[in-house]
Every structure is written in structure tokens, then in C-alpha cells.
Amino acid sequence: MKKLVLIDGNNVVYRAFFALPLLNNNQGMYTNAVYGFTMMLMKVIADEQPTHLLVAFDAGKTTFRHETYKEYKGGRQKTPPELSQQFPLVFELLDAMGIQRYELDNYEADDIVGTLSRQAQNAGFEVEIVTGDKDYLQLVDDHISVSLIKKGITETDSYNRSRVHERYGIDPEAVVDLKGLMGDASDNIPGVPGVGEKTAMKLLGQFGTIESVYEHLEQISGKKLKENLENNQQQALMSKVIATIDRESPVEVGLEDCAFHQAITPKLTALFRDLGFQSLLEKIGAGATEDTTEKVASVTVMQLDHFSTDTVDTSTALIAEMLDSNYHYGAIIGFSWASNKGIFYMDTETALADPAFAEWLVDDQKEKILMDSKAVEVALKWRGLDLRGIRFDARLAAYLIDTTEAGMDLAQLARKRGIDCGQADDDFYGKGVKRKIPSGEPLIQHLGRKAQGLLALAPILEKELEDNQQRDLLFHLELPLARVLAKMEYTGVKTSAGTLRAMGGELERTLKIIEQDIYQMAGLSFNINSPKQLGEILFEKLQLPAIKKTKTGYSTAADVLEKLRGHHEIIDRILDFRQLGKLKSTYVEGLLKVINEKDGKIHTCYNQALTQTGRLSSVDPNLQNIPIRLEEGRKIRQAFLPAEPGWQIFSADYSQIELRVLAHIADDTNLKQAFIDEMDIHTKTAMDVFGVSKEEVTPLMRRHAKAVNFGIIYGISDYGLSQNIGISRKEAGQFIEKYLMSYPGVQKYMDEIVKKAREDGYVTTLLNRRRYLPDIHSRNFNQRSFAERTAMNTPIQGSAADVIKLAMIQMDERLKAEHLKSRLLLQVHDELIFEVPDEELDVMKQIVPDVMEHAIALHVPLEVQCAYGPTWYDAK
DNA sequence: TCTTTCACGC
DNA sequence: GACGTACGTGAAAGAG
Numbered sequence: 002m003k004k005l006v007l008i009d010g011n012n013v014v015y016r017a018f019f020a021l022p023l024l025n026n027n028q029g030m031y032t033n034a035v036y037g038f039t040m041m042l043m044k045v046i047a048d049e050q051p052t053h054l055l056v057a058f059d060a061g062k063t064t065f066r067h068e069t070y071k072e073y074k075g076g077r078q079k080t081p082p083e084l085s086q087q088f089p090l091v092f093e094l095l096d097a098m099g100i101q102r103y104e105l106d107n108y109e110a111d112d113i114v115g116t117l118s119r120q121a122q123n124a125g126f127e128v129e130i131v132t133g134d135k136d137y138l139q140l141v142d143d144h145i146s147v148s149l150i151k152k153g154i155t156e157t158d159s160y161n162r163s164r165v166h167e168r169y170g171i172d173p174e175a176v177v178d179l180k181g182l183m184g185d186a187s188d189n190i191p192g193v194p195g196v197g198e199k200t201a202m203k204l205l206g207q208f209g210t211i212e213s214v215y216e217h218l219e220q221i222s223g224k225k226l227k228e229n230l231e232n233n234q235q236q237a238l239m240s241k242v243i244a245t246i247d248r249e250s251p252v253e254v255g256l257e258d259c260a261f262h263q264a265i266t267p268k269l270t271a272l273f274r275d276l277g278f279q280s281l282l283e284k285i286g287a288g289a290t291e292d293t294t295e296k297v298a299s300v301t302v303m304q305l306d307h308f309s310t311d312t313v314d315t316s317t318a319l320i321a322e323m324l325d326s327n328y329h330y331g332a333i334i335g336f337s338w339a340s341n342k343g344i345f346y347m348d349t350e351t352a353l354a355d356p357a358f359a360e361w362l363v364d365d366q367k368e369k370i371l372m373d374s375k376a377v378e379v380a381l382k383w384r385g386l387d388l389r390g391i392r393f394d395a396r397l398a399a400y401l402i403d404t405t406e407a408g409m410d411l412a413q414l415a416r417k418r419g420i421d422c423g424q425a426d427d428d429f430y431g432k433g434v435k436r437k438i439p440s441g442e443p444l445i446q447h448l449g450r451k452a453q454g455l456l457a458l459a460p461i462l463e464k465e466l467e468d469n470q471q472r473d474l475l476f477h478l479e480l481p482l483a484r485v486l487a488k489m490e491y492t493g494v495k496t497s498a499g500t501l502r503a504m505g506g507e508l509e510r511t512l513k514i515i516e517q518d519i520y521q522m523a524g525l526s527f528n529i530n531s532p533k534q535l536g537e538i539l540f541e542k543l544q545l546p547a548i549k550k551t552k553t554g555y556s557t558a559a560d561v562l563e564k565l566r567g568h569h570e571i572i573d574r575i576l577d578f579r580q581l582g583k584l585k586s587t588y589v590e591g592l593l594k595v596i597n598e599k600d601g602k603i604h605t606c607y608n609q610a611l612t613q614t615g616r617l618s619s620v621d622p623n624l625q626n627i628p629i630r631l632e633e634g635r636k637i638r639q640a641f642l643p644a645e646p647g648w649q650i651f652s653a654d655y656s657q658i659e660l661r662v663l664a665h666i667a668d669d670t671n672l673k674q675a676f677i678d679e680m681d682i683h684t685k686t687a688m689d690v691f692g693v694s695k696e697e698v699t700p701l702m703r704r705h706a707k708a709v710n711f712g713i714i715y716g717i718s719d720y721g722l723s724q725n726i727g728i729s730r731k732e733a734g735q736f737i738e739k740y741l742m743s744y745p746g747v748q749k750y751m752d753e754i755v756k757k758a759r760e761d762g763y764v765t766t767l768l769n770r771r772r773y774l775p776d777i778h779s780r781n782f783n784q785r786s787f788a789e790r791t792a793m794n795t796p797i798q799g800s801a802a803d804v805i806k807l808a809m810i811q812m813d814e815r816l817k818a819e820h821l822k823s824r825l826l827l828q829v830h831d832e833l834i835f836e837v838p839d840e841e842l843d844v845m846k847q848i849v850p851d852v853m854e855h856a857i858a859l860h861v862p863l864e865v866q867c868a869y870g871p872t873w874y875d876a877k
Numbered sequence: 878t879c880t881t882t883c884a885c886g887c
Numbered sequence: 888g889a890c891g892t893a894c895g896t897g898a899a900a901g902a903g
Contacts (some may be wrong), residue, residue: 047897083903086902087888209880267879267902273894376898527899530883530898530899531899531900532881532883532900533900534900551881552881553881553901556883557882558883558884559883579883579884580884582898582899583883583897584885586895586898586899587885587898588885590898591898592895597903612894612895613894614894616887616895617896618895619895619896620895620896620897622896622897622898623885623886623896623897625885625886625887625895625896626886626887626895626896627885627886628885628886629885629886634885711893712892712893715894717892718891720891720892721892724892786891787892787893789892791893798893798894829886829887830894833886
């Protein structure tokens with residue numbers, strides 16, 4: 002069977018442009034509309050399998066419709082240049098795919114589509130039209146259907162005759178009558194005043210056409226409506242004419258010209274590559290692999306069987322290749338380095354056994370440039386080698402320059418700056434199950450190129466830091482911090498597997514009981530962990546009211562279940578089951594899996610170049626989200642112990658560091674004074690927001706005030722706040738407003754930081770950490786609001802991160818200076834956890850708050866609270 | 878293998 | 888008024 006797909010090119014390109022953020026390729030061309038259009042096109046081809054395909058475009062500004070009505074499409078916003086630039090690219094793409102495209106002077110895309118669809122139906126084709134424009138529904142016929150783009154760019158709704166009738170209560174032929182009556186603001190078609198969709202549908206349901214409506218005017222009830230119809234008869238009829246698609250336009254392409262055969266041509270892959278469409282390249286099975294290898298000339302890499310200082314210089318780029326995601330336990334594939342003396346390679350075994358190599362590594366005076374220096378340092382520590390003289394880390398530098406670049410591969414970072422450094426690791430080694438490690442010359446070449454690329458990249462990154470005034474941030478904060486973190490990770494935290502196993506057994510028994518209870522209440526067994534099955538039980542079998550839906554079904558999230566508490570006793574049991582199940586799977590079983598058998602410790606990995614705010618993150622395992630709020634979960638902390646007998650776990654946390662930082666940055670008199678007076682900040686906020694005295698603050702008021710402070714710190718919206726404390730969005734908005742009125746300095750800061758973000762495109766923290774906010778200019782309300790809240794929030798959260806990082810470095814130095822045995826183990830955003838010998842407890846109680854509180858001088862005092870005990874649980 | 882949903886911390 | 892709402896990590900289910 003022959004199938005013709007007709008696409009309204011203008012409409013789809015427009016939709017794509019507004020649906021997607023402004024993407025750039027590496028040449029600075031905007032590509033979002035082309036990208037979205039291509040996605041849609043590929044999806045349509047895959048779904049419809051057309052034998053014939055044509056994309057129609059509007060030809061120019063004026064059309065025959067302007068002769069009838071010169072205001073047609075008047076008042077439209079001019080096409081943004083970012084979008085018009087992309088049309089030539091769309092044409093190029095269609096040509097490369099061998100797809101017929103067509104425009105016709107004096108006509109619009111819909112006339113072309115209307116004409117061809119009629120011809121095709123007569124010739125026995127099935128026709129599918131793709132557009133976002135509802136006017137096309139008038140073309141729907143027995144063999145013509147219209148796919149309307151719903152949202153995004155690839156989601157569509159297909160309309161045939163019966164669906165049109167179902168949705169609008171009229172036949173497709175009457176769509177133009179509907180439009181004539183109700184008008185269309187976007188095309189500047191007037192219609193009849195006071196007649197909208199509902200009235201028009203009613204009238205047409207009764208009389209069928211506009212003409213017939215006017216023949217039966219006397220039957221129409223409603224004085225005003227009748228009057229409007231009478232006074233605007235000409236306008237209504239003219240609107241109908243304007244809205245009617247010309248199905249007899251002088252189209253010069255024939256159906257046979259639209260024949261389509263899918264083929265992936267070199268032209269197409271080249272175009273995708275130019276546009277930077279990596280994911281689409283992969284989709285069509287032409288990943289970036291082959292041709293990058295051909296382009297790169299080979300480099301001379303000397304393979305050494307022993308280390309010589311003649312190969313290194315005052316500055317040397319070192320690669321210790323590791324592919325395992327966990328550098329504590331992963332293998333080192335090989336070493337390479339590059340300096341003024343050349344490029345060198347040593348296999349792992351040889352290098353690790355060579356004392357001269359070890360001596361160079363440990364030499365503080367021999368400066369090394371690395372990528373992910375902490376990982377290399379830790380991996381070498383496990384092999385008994387000390388790495389010193391780390392002068393530069395390309396990963397950290399890239400992270401400071403632009404947080405969004407931190408995840409990039411060395412080759413990607415280099416290529417962006419015009420340095421050829423061979424293939425990306427994922428391309429060279431393959432990824433996922435396909436990963437394999439080549440040996441011999443290819444590996445040597447790859448590692449050699451990486452070292453060479455790193456050597457060339459470092460000064461460029463350093464220059465960029467210089468331009469951003471971020472040199473201090475790297476050299477005096479992140480790099481020294483990496484050394485501290487390396488020590489913490491390598492040290493690890495002693496963890497009692499016995500304690501965890503005992504908790505696991507206990508949880509297992511409780512879960513069994515709860516499980517049985519739930520099955521009994523539900524009347525059958527099912528998988529409680531499956532939101533799908535659980536949803537069906539709760540909302541279908543038990544008929545509980547479904548409050549929220551997710552994309553795939555009913556939401557069964559905790560906040561939803563919380564609201565159903567009174568409805569059925571099963572809810573409480575499910576919440577218990579969830580809570581305990583989480584403890585068992587993530588914490589008991591998860592942690593047991595990562596205890597090192599040799600030393601009985603857990604060694605986490607901190608990611609120092611990931612978060613957009615400057616905080617650290619912790620993986621493998623995540624030790625920054627060990628339960629604390631609920632007692633059952635908090636007990637997990639009993640498994641974390643000091644490594645030595647007679648030692649204690651010592652914890653020190655900043656009290657309200659974010660709000661203190663806010664008081665400082667915003668320089669708000671009221672907020673500063675609250676901290677100087679050592680007030681309970683949530684009570685103080687409650688007093689200000691609710692306008693009451695200290696004594697009048699109720700626990701509920703304090704709880705709400707706390708949520709407001711929480712919202713300020715995390716940059717949540719009025720909606721988020723309303724959800725948190727279960728009030729209306731309007732009330733939440735009023736809380737925020739009251740807050741800002743009470744703290745005018747904060748209000749001023751919020752206004753100014755958003756303004757600054759718009760001017761600069763980024764915001765900064767106390768120590769000049771940067772976060773770019775391209776969405777601050779977005780036309781999409783959501784994206785823009787989000788960027789604005791981020792602008793307000795990032796300096797607060799990021800500066801707090803700066804402060805604790807400073808404190809960690811200073812703490813490390815202080816411990817060294819005072820020859821203490823106490824060790825820093827963990828950081829949890831505003832909290833430092835140490836292990837401390839009993840005899841050092843007194844001095845630590847002095848030193849730790851001293852260092853943390855004076856890590857940096859703010860306009861408000863910083864306050865630190867300490868606690869200690871035999872386990873992490875007891876340090877409260 | 879990838880995506881979605883849920884839950885833990887700050 | 889739109890629309891979906893702080894940042895992270897990890898487990899489990901289910902679709903492909």
C-alpha cells in the first residue's frame with residue numbers, strides 16, 4: 002500500500018524551536034530547532050514507514066489570502082534570528098536525507114499539503130499529515146488523517162473522522178465554519194465577537210455551517226449573541242474563506258516526485274556530525290568512532306623498561322590510566338607522561354616496581370599535571386606509593402571554569418580548545434559490555450596522546466582560570482582539598498559488618514510480618530515494591546482516591562500515601578514497609594557489600610567536580626545520606642566506628658551555615674543581628690513573618706518559619722513550599738513575601754543577584770566559584786523561574802560549600818601542626834566527622850570549633866556544635 | 878541496558 | 888497564567 006506523509010515544515014520547526022532550549026553546536030550555530038525537527042522526522046519515518054514523503058514550507062510574507070484580508074497574520078511577533086538561521090540547515094538536512102521539500106509563491110504550506118493530500122487520496126494513497134496546527138483538521142477524510150503534535154516535539158495525537166467528531170462534535174468539513182465563527186488570534190482572523198469554541202460548536206452542531214446559521218438566525222436564543230452574529234455576518238463569512246485551505250493550488254510537484262527511500266548517506270552522517278548530533282549519529286549507527294582515528298596522526302611514544310629522570314621536566318603531564326569506576330579497587334592499565342623531553346609509556350608492573358619512578362612520584366619539587374589527581378593519588382596510595390608535587394588538575398580546573406564541563410573526557414575538553422588528543426576513552430575502549438582494553442601499540446598510542454594532550458591543555462585552562470580570577474580557587478582551595486579528600490578516602494571508616502547483619506536480620510523479620518499484614522488487607526499477594534502493582538491494588542481494588550498521577554500510572558509516593566492515611570489501615574503498613582525496606586536494601590545490604598574485607602573499612606569516593614553548586618558528592622557508597630531523622634534508620638550509624646580501640650567518633654557541624662552566609666552576602670541588618678544575638682533563627686523568622694512576640698510563637702508557626710528558611714536556602718518555589726508544609730500556594734507566596742519584607746537586605750540581594758545573572762550570564766560565590774545560568778533568558782516561564790531561583794540559591798549554598806572546604810584544609814594543617822593522631826573521616830555538607838583518640842578529645846573540642854568558626858571572617862559569627870561517642874550514632 | 882519511581886541525606 | 892518545581896546517590900521494577 003502506498004502511504005504519503007506530509008509535514009508542515011514551518012510549523013514543526015517553530016514548535017521544535019520553542020520546545021527545546023537554545024542548543025549550540027561547537028561552531029556556535031544554534032541547532033535546537035533542527036534537532037527537534039530531525040527527531041520528529043525520524044520518529045515519523047519509523048512509525049509510519051511512508052513510501053512517499055514531502056515537507057511543505059511557507060514561501061514568503063504575502064499570500065493570496067492577503068488580497069482578501071490584508072490584516073491576515075498581522076501582529077505576529079517577528080521570527081527570532083536564532084530560529085531563521087536554522088531554516089537553511091533544515092533544508093540541507095532534508096536534501097541529505099533525499100526528502101522532497103516544496104514551497105510555492107503566494108501560497109502557504111497548508112495549501113500545498115491540502116492539494117497533495119487530495120490528489121493522493123484520489124490516487125488510492127493513505128495520507129498522514131504532521132503538524133501542530135489544528136486548522137489542518139479540515140483536511141481529515143476517509144483516507145487522510147492528521148497527527149497533531151501535542152507537547153514536546155515527538156508526541157502526537159492522530160485524528161481521523163471519528164476522532165474529530167469526538168473532540169469537536171463536528172465533521173472535519175465544518176472546521177472552517179468553526180474557525181469563521183470563533184476566529185483565530187494567532188492568524189489575526191476576527192470571527193464573531195463573543196463567540197468562542199463552546200458557542201461555535203453548539204451553533205454548528207445545530208445548523209452545520211455558517212451559512213445555515215445565518216439562514217436560521219431567528220431560531221437563535223440569546224439577544225446579545227444574535228446581535229453579534231447579525232452585525233458581523235460579512236466578517237464571519239470572510240473569516241471562513243480565509244481559514245479555508247486551498248486544495249486546488251498550482252502545485253508543480255507530482256506524487257511520484259515524493260517517493261521516499263530511507264538511506265543513511267555519508268552526506269547525512271557528515272551533516273549530523275557538523276551539527277553536533279551525537280545521539281542521532283548513534284541512533285543511525287554511525288557513532289563518532291571510525292573517522293576520528295583516521296584523522297589523528299600518530300605520535301612518537303617511547304616505551305620504557307626503566308624510569309629515567311631524563312624523561313621528565315619541571316612540569317610533566319602524567320596519566321595513570323584507570324577505567325574502573327572505583328579507583329580504590331580498580332586496576333591501573335598503564336602509565337604515560339609527556340614533558341618537553343617527549344612522550345613516554347611504562348606498563349603498570351614495570352613502573353610500580355621501579356624505585357626511580359617512585360622517587361619521582363614522591364618528589365614534591367617535580368611538578369605534575371594530572372587529570373583526576375585524587376583518583377591517581379589514592380590508587381597509588383593503595384600500592385604503597387606517595388604522589389606529591391601535584392601542581393595542576395585539569396578536571397578540577399574545567400569544573401571551576403564551567404561546572405557543566407566537569408563530566409567531559411580529557412579528549413573532549415582538549416578538542417573544545419582546539420587540541421587534538423586522540424579519541425575519547427569511551428570510543429577507544431568501547432563502553433558498557435563492549436568495553437575491552439587493547440594492548441600493545443594502540444594502547445601506548447592512546448595513553449601517549451592523552452599525556453600530550455593534557456600537557457597542552459593545562460596552560461590553556463590555567464589562562465581561562467586567570468581570566469575568571471579563579472586561580473586562587475584552584476590552587477588554594479580545590480587542589481589542597483583534593484589532597485585532604487584523598488587522605489580521608491584512603492583512611493576509610495571502620496564499619497561493623499556484625500552490627501549491620503544483626504540489623505538486617507531484625508529488619509527481615511519485621512518486613513515479613515508487615516508483608517503478610519499487607520497481603521491480608523489487600524486480599525492477595527503482590528509485589529509491594531512495584532509502584533505499578535501497588536497503584537492497582539490501592540486505587541483500583543481498594544478504590545482509594547487517586548490524588549496524583551505519574552506519566553506511567555498512579556503515584557504512590559510518600560506524600561500521596563500520607564494524605565490517604567485515614568482512608569485505610571493498609572497505608573500505614575505500606576509506609577512502614579517502604580521505610581524498612583529502604584533501610585534493608587540500601588543501607589544494610591548496600592553497605593555490607595562495600596566493606597573492604599582486608600581492613601573492615603568503607604572507602605567512599607568523593608566527587609569533587611560534579612555538583613553545580615560546589616558541594617561534594619559521595620559515591621560507592623554514598624556516605625552523605627546515612628539516615629538520621631527517624632530513630633530506626635539512625636541506628637544504622639551504630640555500625641560506624643573508630644578504627645582503633647579507645648578512640649571516639651567526633652562530629653562537628655555548622656549551625657545554620659547557609660542562613661549565616663545569606664546574612665553576610667545580603668548584608669541584612671535584621672538577619673545579621675539575629676545571629677549576633679544568638680537567637681533561635683526559626684523562632685526569629687516566625688516572629689517576623691507572623692508579626693508576633695517571641696512568647697507567642699507556637700510550634701506550628703516555628704515549623705512553618707523553618708520551612709520558609711529551608712525554602713530560601715534551597716531555592717524552592719512557592720509551590721514547593723506549599724507542598725512541604727501542606728498549605729496553599731497562595732499562602733506560601735504570602736509567607737515568602739512577608740519574609741522578604743522583614744529582611745529588606747535579603748529582598749535587595751535577591752533582586753540584584755537575578756539582575757546580575759541576567760547581565761553576566763552567571764552567578765558567583767564568596768570564593769568566586771561560578772555557575773552559568775543560560776536559562777535566565779529563557780522564554781519558557783518554568784525554565785526562567787528555575788534559573789532565577791538558582792541565581793538566588795547558588796551563591797548561598799555554594800559559599801557555604803566554600804567555607805567548609807576551607808575549614809577542611811585548615812583542619813588538616815592544624816592536625817599536622819599539632820602532631821595529633823586524630824583523623825578527618827567524612828564530610829556531610831555542613832558537618833565534619835573525625836576519629837579521635839580519647840586523650841585528644843579535650844584538645845579537639847577546642848581546635849575543631851576554633852578552626853571551623855574562623856575558617857573565614859564573615860559579618861556574622863559562625864557557630865559549630867560538637868559531639869562525640871563510641872559510634873557515629875552516639876556522636877549526637 | 879535504560880528509564881522510571883521511590884527514598885535517604887543536606 | 889502558562890508548567891512543574893533544591894541538589895545529590897542508589898535500589899528495584901519493568902520495558903526493550
